[in-house]
Amino acid sequence: AQTVTQSQPEMSVQEAETVTLSCTYDTSESDYYLFWYKQPPSRQMILVIRQEAYKQQNATENRFSVNFQKAAKSFSLKISDSQLGDAAMYFCAYRSGGQTGANNLFFGTGTRLTVIP
Amino acid sequence: DTGVSQDPRHKITKRGQNVTFRCDPISEHNRLYWYRQTLGQGPEFLTYFQNEAQLEKSRLLSDRFSAERPKGSFSTLEIQRTEQGDSAMYLCASSKSWITGNTIYFGEGSWLTVV
Secondary structure (H helix, E strand, O other): OOEEEOOOOOEEEEOOOOEEEOOEOOOOOOEEEEEEEOOOOOOOOOOEEEOOOOOOOEEEOOOEEEEEEEOOOOOEEEEEEHHHHEEEEEEEEHHHHHOOOOOOEEEEOOOOEEEEE | OOOOEOOEEEEEEOOOOEEEEEEEEOOOOOOEEEEEEOOOOOOOEEEEEEEEEEEEEEOOOOOOEEEOOOOOEEEEEEEOOOOOOEEEEEEEEEEEOOOOOOOOOOOOOOOEEOO
């Protein structure tokens, strides 16, 4: 079974600084996808960034980038130039890439990010 | 905005009562998922539909839970004889199924409190 581990329950960062959130996962599959979701206090889960396992290049979305280490099964999220609006719960998630089955998401327990003005 | 919508957003019910939540997915999405999230935890998969067919159910989905998607559009999640342990956020999500690895989009959730 797939498991996703986020070892940092809470993190804080000064506004405009950079922070890295950690995520490791365990799987025996070779085809899968990894995601970072953000859940602000309003509770809606919002996709931040996604990474296909077959791609060696790390995904980037504006101020958000990932460090995907497939052999180490590590998938960290880097937030540059942190803004007050980045404060939220961040979830790392895994999804099988198979063509059959639910392909549902397996989530970590989350990291609560606080941005200090 | 044509995102995933859920109703009601909040529900307080007495133990033993039945509750029903509704989810309207993004219109072109034929996959619909239900997740449950308790405080301090990540969402946990409950069940999913492809069109009107319920294709997978988690062990978390006890006999008191039933989900339907009668016409392949909106879905309902009913909890019968609620227990205090059912208190959680129930999240609905949807995605396209013909593109491998497509993104799952979430609604704002329905928060259930059983007293």
